[in-house]
Amino acid sequence: MLALMAIIVAGSCSRTIKRVDPGTSTDLSGRWNDTDSRVTAESMIEQMFGNAWSVAFEQQHRKKPVIVVGLINNKSHEHINTETFIKDLEKAIIKNGSIRLVQAGEKREELRRERAGQREFASPETAKKWGRELGADFMLQGVVNSITDSYKNDQTVMYQIDLELSNIETNEIVWMGDHKIKKMIRN
16 A cells, blocks of 8 residues: 555656757747747847948948847846857848858857967967958847736746847947747746
């Protein structure tokens, strides 16, 4: 009898795990998730390139604009890994193909350390030269905000993601866009 009870208890505590396609939209908690990040990034980049600033830049300079993605601040009510959102933005920029993207922050510094190491350890023919970095023309920055409302067992969460593209030389804001996601959660 004791063995049977142990089997029943163990069976009721088991958990099943199923692998799903990473492109599948899932929303178990109502919180910000991978689908929100990907869809928002694609929407924002589409908005950014449907705008006159890039055409004007290309006509004036006869080259594709170069962008660096700066900080995306999370001011929402929950923990959001903005690094994954930044990666989704960068992937959408590269996929679009209308502009060039350069590394930012720590990754740029790592590339510089590698170049410095090559100076000492690589053959002169293969060592990469200093002063050849592609300078960014624009920086993309933004913020993730959220508003929650709840009553009894119902809750709504609205995320608003605002991005700004600034000319690095002049500080002029050349584009602003936003994307909103609203979720209704019933407990």
